[in-house]
Amino acid sequence: MRLTTVKNTLLSAAAVVALSALPAAAATQTGNLNVTTTIPVSCNAPSPSGTLRLPFNPRADLVSQSMANTKVTVTITCYGNPTISHVVFDNGAYRDVSETIEFPENAVRYMQRTDAAGDSPEHFLGYLIYATENPDLAPTSMAGGEQIGTGTGSSDDNELTFSEGFDGTFFVTGKVYESSGLRSGGMVSGTVPGGTYNDIVVMTVSYN
Numbered sequence: 001m002r003l004t005t006v007k008n009t010l011l012s013a014a015a016v017v018a019l020s021a022l023p024a025a026a027a028t029q030t031g032n033l034n035v036t037t038t039i040p041v042s043c044n045a046p047s048p049s050g051t052l053r054l055p056f057n058p059r060a061d062l063v064s065q066s067m068a069n070t071k072v073t074v075t076i077t078c079y080g081n082p083t084i085s086h087v088v089f090d091n092g093a094y095r096d097v098s099e100t101i102e103f104p105e106n107a108v109r110y111m112q113r114t115d116a117a118g119d120s121p122e123h124f125l126g127y128l129i130y131a132t133e134n135p136d137l138a139p140t141s142m143a144g145g146e147q148i149g150t151g152t153g154s155s156d157d158n159e160l161t162f163s164e165g166f167d168g169t170f171f172v173t174g175k176v177y178e179s180s181g182l183r184s185g186g187m188v189s190g191t192v193p194g195g196t197y198n199d200i201v202v203m204t205v206s207y208n
Contacts, residue, residue, distance in 0.1 A: 039079075039080045040079060040080055041078075041079070041080035041081075041082045041207070041208070042078065042079050042080065042082075043076055043077065043078040043079075043082060043084065043205050043207050044076065044077045044078070045203075045205070046074045046075070046076050046087060046203040046204075046205055047074065047075045047076070047077070048072050048073070048074050048172070049072055049073040049074070049075070050072055051072070052068060052072045052129070052172060052173065052174055053068060053070070054068050054127055054174055054175055054176050055068060055069070055175070055176075056176055056189070056192075057189065058189045058190065059189070060189055061188055061189065062126070062176060062177060062178040062179070062188070062189060062192070063177060063178070063179050065175050065176040065177060065189075066140075066175060067130075067139050067140050067142065067143065067173055067174070067175045068139055068173045068174055068175060069139055069140075070139065070173075071139050071142075071171040071172060071173045072171065072172045072173070073169060073170075073171055074087075074131075074169070074170050074171065074172055074203065075168060075169050076168045076169075076170075076205050077168065078168065078207065082207040082208060083207060083208055084162055084166055084168065084205060084206070084207045085161070085162065085206040085207060085208065086159045086160060086161040086162060086205075086206050087131075087159065087160045087162075087170070087203050087204065087205050087206070088158055088159050088203070088204045088206065089129065089131070089148045089158050089159075089160070089201050089202075089203055090158070090201060090202040090203075090204070091109055091150045091151070091158070091201075092109040092110065092111075092199040092200065092201045093112070093199055093200050094109075094110040094111070094112050094124060094199060095108070095109050095110050095150060101121075101124060103180070104150075104152075105126065105178070105179060105180055106149065106150065106152045106153045107128060107147060107148075107149040107150055107152070107153060107157070108126040108127070108128060108150070108177060108178065109126070109127055109128075109129065109150065109199060109201065110124045110125065110126050110127070110199065111124065111125045111126075111127060111197035111198055111199040112124055112197060112198065112199065113125070113193060113195045113196070113197050114195060114196045114197070114198060115195075116195070122191070122192070122193050123193075124197075125176060125178070125192060125197045126176070126177055126178035127174055127175060127176050127177055127199075128147060128148075128174055128175055128177045129147075129148045129172060129173070129174040129201065130142040130143060130146045130147050130148060130172070130173050130174060131146060131148050131160045131170055131171065131172045131173075132146045132160075132170065132171055133160070133162055133163065133166055133167075133169070133170045133171070134171075135169070135171065137171070139173040142171075142173055148160060
């Protein structure tokens with residue numbers, strides 16, 4: 001056997017040994033990890049900055065009372081960046097439950113005199129409320145097109161509908177008002193007994 005052939009044979013054998021010593025290539029598989037989160041969409045209840053205090057002039061008729069000088073600021077805080085559509089104002093605590101107010105006026109809600117005994121006309125006092133999302137609108141000018149009804153003039157006249165850019169804040173004002181016969185003495189302020197009158201109006205926000 002030639003020396004060259006021997007060398008080639010030894011080299012080939014060494015190469016086989018070296019290759020057999022290398023580890024085998026690892027097998028792989030892939031799996032998916034799904035990641036998600038849910039951002040809840042919610043709004044808190046409308047939050048007024050205080051009580052709406054209506055002025056009363058004993059020398060003026062009940063149809064001629066003045067608008068409150070100070071608006072109440074109402075804030076709606078939301079999460080998840082929803083679209084706030086509108087706020088519905090209910091009819092207060094006395095308009096729809098008192099048998100005394102048999103024929104309540106459209107848009108008029110009623111306050112009851114504190115500690116009044118019995119369910120008599122003189123224990124109630126009518127009022128109107130107005131609302132706007134415009135912070136620059138003066139209380140005295142809010143009577144123009146911003147009156148919040150009672151769902152009797154039309155099914156949705158007790159709603160304040162918001163613009164697309166609504167920032168979550170709106171404003172409410174109002175005035176004492178009656179124009180029909182709740183009390184036998186007519187619609188003059190002198191027939192209204194002295195005392196403190198109160199009502200609570202529930203506001204419900206609609207959003208999606």
